[in-house]
Amino acid sequence: MSTTQPASRNRSDNSPDLEREELDVVFQQLQTSPQGLTSTEAASRLAQYGRNELEDHQLSDLQKFLRYFWGPIPWMIEAAALLSALIGHWPDFGIIMGLLIYNAGSGFWQERKASNALAALKAGMAPRARVLRNGQFASIDAAEVVPGDIIRIKLGEVLAADVRFIAGDYISIDQAALTGESLPVSKKVGDSGYSGSIARKGEMTAVVIGTGNKTFFGRTASLVAAAGTEASHSQKAVGQIGDFLIFLSMSLAFVLMGVEFYRQVVLRDDWHLEELVNILRMVLVLLIASIPVAMPTVITVTNALGALALSRKKAIVSRLEAIEELAGVDILCSDKTGTLTKNQLSLGEPILFATTDPQEVIRGGALASKRDDDDPIDLAVIAGLQQPDILDQYQLQKFVPFDPVSKRTEATLTDSQGTSWKFTKGAPQVIIELCHLDPDTQHRGEQSVLDLASRGMRALGVAQSSDDGKSWTFLGILSLLDPPRDDSQETIRRAQEHGLGVKMITGDDVAIGSEICRQLGMGTHLQPASDLFTKEMDMSHLPESITACVERADGFGRVFPEHKYGIVKALQDRGHVVAMTGDGVNDAPALKQADCGVAVSGATDAARAAADLILTEPGLSTIVDAIDEARKIFERIINYVLFRVTMTLDIMFVVVLSTIIFGFSPLTPVMIVFLALLDDVPIMTIAYDNTLLPPKPVRWNMRRLLLISSFMGLLSIVQTFGLLLIGEEWITNPDWMARISLNHDQLQTIIFLQLVAGGHLLLFVMRSRGAFFMPPWPALPLFSAIVGTQILAVLMCGFGWFVTPIHWKLIGLVWLYMLAWMVLLDLVKQVIYRKISNHENGRPPWYKRFLHSRSAGRK
Template sequence: MNNITHPKGLTDNQVEQSRLQHGMNILTPPEKTPLWRQFLDKFSDPLIIILCVAGILSIGISIYEYTMLDEGPGVFFEPVGIFIAIILATGLAFFFEVKANREFALLNQVNDDEPVQVIRNGSATTVPRKEVVVGDIVILNTGEEIPADGILLEAVSMNVDESTLTGEPVAHKTTDPAQFDKDATFPSDHVMRGTKVMEGHGMMEVCAVGDHTENGRVFVASQIDNSVKTPLNEQLDGLGKLITRVSYTIASLVVIGRTIMYFTSLTADFEWIHFIAYLLQTFMIAVTLVVVAVPEGLPMAVTLSLAYSMRRMLRTNNLVRKMHACETMGATTVICTDKTGTLTQNRMQVADITFFGLGEKRFATDALSLIREGIAVNSTALLDMSEPQTPKVLGNPTEGALLLWLNKAGIDFTQIKESMRVIAEIPFSTERKFMATLVENPSGERMLHVKGAPEIVYDMCTDYPLTATPDNVKHILSEYQNHAMRTLAFACAKVADGANPIDGTRLDTSGLTFLGVVAIADPVRTDVPDAVSDVIRAGIQIKIVTGDTPATAKEIGRQIGLWQSSDNESNIITGPEFEQLSDEELRRRVKSLKIIARARPLDKKRLVEALQANNEVVAVTGDGTNDAPALKSAHVGLSMGDGTSVAKEASDITIVDNSFSSIGRAVMWGRSLYRNIQRFVMFQMTVNIVACLIVLSGAFMGLQSPLTVTQMLWVNLIMDTFAAMALASLPPSASVMDEAPRRRTAFIINRAMWQSIISTGLLFFIFLFGLMWYMEHIDIDSLTDILHAGFIPDNKGLDPYELSLFFTTFVFLQFWNMFNARAFATGRSALHMKGCGGFIAIAGAIFAGQILIIEIGGQFFNVVPLKLTDWVIIITTTSSVLWIGELIRLFHSKKHN
């Protein structure tokens, strides 16, 4: 398109018509879910549903007991306790997610009122960005964000940072078709909303606004919710189904057993009324058993674990927006990461310098000063020195790296530049690949400085230092380029008075002396190689998706330890090649891919979907608008702290410090969290198995139930809640990073847990059933009498003192087993309590709580105070659970060493 020198712009009437036809220049925000709906969504959890059903059944049982059996109001404590557990579990999840969303919203505020320069009614003016319309003529200057998609009318030395859409930090823009880059993602005369003018200036005509821009289309795509189920949800679904099947099976057996016992013990004529009453009571016991079997502490444990991890992960620079993302990170099998800012520092720096002739006499006094002078005067970049300790580059990041190098050496480039008088200059262009500036210093001496592509600048020169041979220079450049560095060469010439080597865009290169080469790179973050090593060791694949060239991407992959010498072309692909693959071909090849170079905006989303089709759990990092669809589609989306608002809105976690190391820590937290949930499941299932077996065996043997409703309230609610808090608050363990990712189809209870649950549960049941049966046939006033008490052949029942002994023994068996659960899969002693202050405090509360209940609970808990000797015997005897566990752990640790 031809340049337009004096555009008139739109009239006010045309602006209104355009706005009516094409809309406002704003991105339509995603529809927010109402708070009431967010709260109700918490009840969709399968365990919460089971718990609600159990609570309703429990209310029915309590009403029957209160009205038909003349029980006291204490029968309502258990259903009240169950619904308290439901409210706490759902309420905590709702509270923490709403709180995180509000904190997250502070990171996503978009200022649509930012002023934009436009030409309207024949003159320049400023309007808020949201009021820009299709057809507007927008003036673009260095450092400004482009407000809408447009076609350039003018472009003077314009380079645009398109990294938020394509990953390309410097895209040259021009209106000259001869200079168009055929390989560019977007045409060289097009600029896109959300990108930034890094240098130069220009003018554009707006062709799309708001949702119709490239930025807007990506944003709309990012709002597509695949509703991918998390691994934890799937595994809790499985656990819920197991609990349902087992509890109903045991309940059915109780009904069958009591029915058989009724008929076998029948001594008089059969009466339907008595049988129906007995059968109704049997069904009440069976339903009660279902209530007992449901681990009401599990939803609490899951929620507390997630909430605790959510808060603690923020301290490790992970702001969690969606609570499930904490755990899902632990199940991740693939991380798709961008390069700039995550693996690298996003800060171009001088990596190496090779200046020739510094040892030669003709350069001994002024060669270095000539180099410094050339950098200072032959640059379009600037440094923002508002914070002297951390100067920021304004303009071309490559030229800015040279200025940072000078600044680091204590040289103020502005003083050098201001001391010179610029006589003539040739700006850089992709066609010329060099820039030149003719200056005059304060003493009146003229100097020509040239900077550009080494092969161009070297051929321009007529004078070379002794070591600047073609082979030597070629070798140096090859080394730099093999390490994915950008290179710039410098040359200068002393110009006689009156001579002018610059004529328009033509340069007289006679007398030009080659000075040397600078290598510039975006360094890999120092912590990234170790972090990548940890993630790979944890069995997680890493795939780099970047807009850089294949050579640069491979070199970065090599530096971080991802790209190995054994890798080949099958492990890397470019965006255009990626697009040509069919879905089936991509699914077959995706596992071996390590790098996608020259990636396009939606390539990462397609990569995520292909990985998910292969049953992988995928986490994605991204900071640009182009990353939003992939962030939304992934199981976990990880946006960067300085990323675009669109990317953050689409993500589940924001990495505040942009570092890949924080991602590794998130994986560690996720795996540790899942392990904590497993510990609680193991502990809780052991308690419930013991309780169920005691009720079941009593049904077949006609023995008295040793636990009252209020006692079960302590065991099934208070102790469950305390145990959930204790096990949920355990700190993360770095050892989980030595394990492979768990299969998402794996059941939450693994083989080791089953062995512990069944063996411990059976041992506890045998011990407790034997104790119950024995106390049914003896009469004692203290445990010191238990071995020589007289045997009573008939079942006499348990008196309040014996019930108190049994209840306390039951609780302390579980209390010591909680320590074994804490040590599960740690490879350490249960008494290793570093960082477990919360666990110790809660264990102390359970210990003290049981003593208080027995000593002052009275009729409310159907207990009487115990003697001191009884307390000593119970605590000492039941502690053998812990010591046996310690011996088993010691045996296993020696076996594996």
Template sequence: MKDVKWYHLNIRETAEKLKTCTEKGLDAEEVKKRQQKYGLNELKEKKPVTLFQRFINQFKDFLVMILIIASIISLVLGEVTDSVVILIIVILNAILGVLQEYRASKALEALKQLASPKTLVVREGKIQEIPSKELVPGDIVLLEAGNYVPADLRLIESVNLKIDEASLTGESVPVEKDAGAVFTEDVPLGERSNSAFMGTIITYGRGKGIVTATGMDTQIGLIAQMLESLEEEETPLQKKLSQFGKVLGTICLVIVAIIFAIGVLRGLGYREMFMTAISLAVAAIPEGLPAIVTIVLALGMQRMVKRHSIVKKLHAVETLGSTTVICTDKTGTLTQNEMTVTAIYTGGQIYKVTGEGYKPYGEFIKEHKGTTISPNSVPDLSQILKIGALCNDSRIEESKDNNTWKVIGDPTEGALIVAAAKGGLWYTELNNDLPRKQEIPFDSDRKRMTTIHYDKNTSKYLVCVKGAPDILLNLCNSIFDNGNIAQLTDDKKANILQINTSMANQALRVLGFAYKELESLPETISPDVIETDLVFVGLMGMIDPPRKEAIEAVEVCKSAGIKPIMITGDYKDTAVAIARELKLSDRIIAITGKELDEMSDEELEEVIDKVNVFARVSPEHKVKIVNSVKKKGEIVAMTGDGVNDAPALKNADIGIAMGITGTDVAKEASDLILTDDNFASIVAAVEEGRVIYSNIRKFINFLLSCNIAEILIIFFAMILGLPIPLIPIQILWLNLVTDAFPALALGMEKKEPGIMNMPPRDPKEPILNKTMRRGILSQSTAIAIAVLGIFFYALNSTENLILARTFAFATLITSELFRAQTARSENIPLFKLGLFTNKYMFLGTLLSFVMMLIVMYIPFISNVFKTVPLTLNQWLIIVGFSLLPAIVAEITKALKL
């Protein structure tokens, strides 16, 4: 297949060569066979890092290298036991690091799979949405504006199709495609108008194609260009922490050097002080911080998936927590995305339409008389329903499993299909009698869509147009009235616009419908030629009710200090009505797209704080809105789904793409993808972002207070002329025991009550703010006092240095484990949180405590660590001293409250 020049073949020859059917596609059994033969439709990536490579990489860390050198020096000096223990601890640290990295990479890999693009295909005669990687040669693929071409294709249908092939050919202008073209000679890649290539972008129109090559056999695969990948670079937070770690490390090394000098001046051995200094340096510097941050972010991203949000970039998790404004689309995000036609105006009459959602069952009732009528008996009603069904790219489908109906395509168009079906006009039958021949797709500038159908009964062409009523009326000179065509006078136009306004005031989305007949098709199919001298038929009003959860989410936003702004293409009256139902604000202030065009950037900045609804806007307006909000110092999240939304999504602090209705271009430009297109999921993601950032603060607070305490213990022991309370092996062991498990457990802490009742954090505020610095100072001091106090007590009461060091060792670990519990919240007392509400903390603390007991009660291990078993009474004293830091932490919380 690789050598076949598909652009030489016509459509029939291509289908025969690939053994496929252009109407029904492949069956499931054939797809399975071809997947086994050709593999997945994806580009080969770099080989993943193996566990062994990850393990070796752990030893490249500067501090670990210092430890290894220290181990070698110890061996040379005859300290074999110290040398072996240091190496064991280094290896245990490395294993832990590997496990953390592996878990984080698996989490990110799972997210990458979730974020992979989807494709519409025809298989077994049905339209299905599948992951693009499951495509096989011979598949029939449907192409729509805004999506990526998922594989190399021989086009079999093209309607005003244009594709941007810049990523492949370097040609900046989109290429017009012609499915019918056949080339007898070899032509360059950029001139193959009957072909589409993987990774290029559909900018206009629609089409259909047969897959001719997948994965590495595609044109883009041949040049090994990766187009679909998640960024795994360091986040701003990780960079900040890395920089902070270097500063802290430098300070710690200076202090350690001072301790070494004091020890030597006091006459302590060089060897003893060297090992103590090295051990203390490693214990003091939180070298595992970046790894813990990575895994906490990755796990947070996985939790977001359960709440219908796929985070593509790690930095988005950090930014989410400080979001102050959410600019959101209305349809499908704030509303249910189940548009239902409830009112029709045609022939001077208003008809109420009953029914629910997408179920094609309902009645048509004359508004004034309240009588139920059949659309077939009313030419005007039958005509408007027919136009709505024909000028349409959506379909409705019944799910056999749960007896529900769903729309494949745009919800607004789905509502028109459902309305027609309620009147007995099914799209499949209409399309059989009036097959579509040409179309002019909808675009946001024209605000209308046109399709041209061949009428088999009259041999004429029927032009069907739907769009914004005010714009459509200007294209009409006649009106369809009680089955007859009459002149469209200014009075009639004014009356129609009044009805349109009345419908819009009821929060209905209103579309106008028109048609005309042609004896033959003109040579040029363009809006200027086709969309003129139309016959106006009527209006359809539909409603997409607000989501209940969106109403609740708006309330959460307001209590969290986040301002929601609605942006919609709907009429101002409709938008304001929905905003009121959502209780978006006590006072709804709306600006239209036309008003936006007339405003300068400075004028918009003056009023942007008060505006909460933007109506009748085009995607281009979104950039202007985002820029104005950002200039006010706000952190902006912006939703979007179309091709033209991409600039605004990239410009926002957080770009949010719709997972269901969003185009591939919008998803590519975004930081976050909603899998359910629900506003409540945005708020849930913001909440999760706050939780993650809060948890990162917690374990940084914990690690630094413990590590600084270890330095203070040795430093003040030197100053006070005491023996060193902890030997190097003990320092290394407690660093391993207390740093890893409790810190990770703090990263998995559940959200605190009231986290969405606090204002958004200032992104410029450092992690180590005044509150945290005060907490670290008080805790590290309290831990140091507790350990030095019990060491002094044990040394004076027993005159046994080994026992005194065991007391200090046990007290330091126990107090740090208590500290881990109190670090679970900066504000809420531990008794309110509950000791067992974080199972990871309970298990991590228990494991750390058991590891401490191992080096105290197993004889041959205790000999290595220079510890002795403790009695119950001794433990009671240790627990008493160890509780001092926890008591200080809880008092600090109480005073702050």
């Protein structure tokens, strides 16, 4: 049992501690009474203390919107816009700023929609409280409870605030989610109770002493929420890509400026300021061409649409970057109860002793239960009766509930003949000792309990007495099991096929967990968590022997909340990307530490605040579905990044090489702007694209990504520059090709068409790991957007809209040239992937873990 105690309430030295002071002092300090508050007083206190909910320190809408204008890539766009303004090219300035604002607006809108989905979920989970207002109890939104309110708590209800109990006979509350105590705690008048605890038995009235962030619940959650977190892997990766492209573009810009300054100024005696302005314009063209304008927006939109898709699968993403983390998860640490199992105890076949009728044992256990109680054990026993109405033949005289000391319940009843009976059920060893069995029968009973435990079943002893408890008859042993969910075995199998290791986490004994694992087809090597982790151990610096044991184990039994953090940290130290499920306040550190924390259905607000993924339905299948969906989303992002880096390299080098070698820019500023529009705006539909489900976890591997995109970029440069060389030769010898004349302005249009059309053909190549014509084929939104873009580009070039017109035959020849290169690029791409795959598969596991830990980092 955990000995965790609540932190001291925030107060000045002279103010009383409302958790420990006499009730009279509490009433005086809160200026209230057992008669409660009036509506007017409550409204005044609500304005003073605020709503009874955790403060969510989110950025304002304006701050969220302005974030899209901050960072390496937005800075480059803003610099290009500023340069346009300085040299007086206001149309370019307007279009560039329009693109920047469009990107920010699109990303902000999609992120806002995902945030609204989460807000709607929280609103649907709002609890209620019964409060004494104006002399009458009424049910109100728990967020409107204020200090000084008198509330009534009964069986099954959640405490809406920190309280002191002031009236009532008895209440037993489960506060394991807050303090780690494994058993419900009995409370009496004068005792305190914490927000988020659940009433398991009894009913009492209490005065509210703390609400919102001033509760023990709220203070714990605030500490976790305030903990600093590093940038996500996705943010780091995008930053690295941006840094790479910025460094490259700036280097090429300096080369270009140096060459042109030498040509236009140093070698000429009659240079004018106009030459310097033209150099700045050329640099502007290069900067605009080299900036992946839509990259942040495409990633945000793809993640946001993915988050909405996950919400339809009953998984709410609390932060968009969590999708990337989820895609890389290779180990899932899952709760047993309610996630792998139904959280519904069912009755097995009774073991008979002093009777030959199994129903007699069940009847004895049912009579020792309370029918109007919500206790899961009592409900399971009563549900096992073939004739439940047999209980109506008995009149209850007295009922003694279960408590941790006696470890049994006892009921005194009178049957229809007026005979008095006592029935008891509880821990088998207690019932056996109560019945004073002979050695052989006692040995058989103890062995039966051990056999049930080895099969993962709980045992309850049942006895009856007809002489007011002077002697007891041992009727038998009831077996109870929380059976696996109907979909758990199939879900585990599917998870394993997808390269996901599932480790069971349970507070039950190892034997019970092992039996459930066996039934689900999981490994049965479970470790008692208390044997691995000691109180003196520093969870942040675990010895290698412990981390190795954690990695080898198939699961963990006798787990307390504080052990979960150690399990996560140990697995991360071994190079794994870990998802951890949890539902309580004490689970929050583990959820925060995990690469992807998952708050299961029914989790506390504190757990949901610390988690990256919030489930609205029980079961493991929801998590596995979410991981599958996240992998598809991640693949779409990788496909876009590969395409964008490749295209950026192509545009940058072609512009610089053409300017240096031939003395003219292959693209005008207007063409650059339309290239950005025609390339980037339709490409946002990649968020809807079809993709294969990766069979294994996927993670950012910058070395691999830059290697592939650089190699494909080199070939794309050869493709575009080759067309440029053909055009130059055509201009020099106009009669050698179909007697169609060509000038430099028309050559610029040809290069523009090649970059627009060839870029999207390159996307068809890069979005697939196999041949581009094999499934999965492009989704209709992506395909339609690209076809529409190509039609517009062809019409622009044929009719001369914003560009110099070229002959329709030239347009056809350019398309034939690009289609031939598309086939060549696809073949080269397949060879690259095959070589990389063979190289990585030949490495030992420890080296792969080393690479993963370096490329992924830790949260």
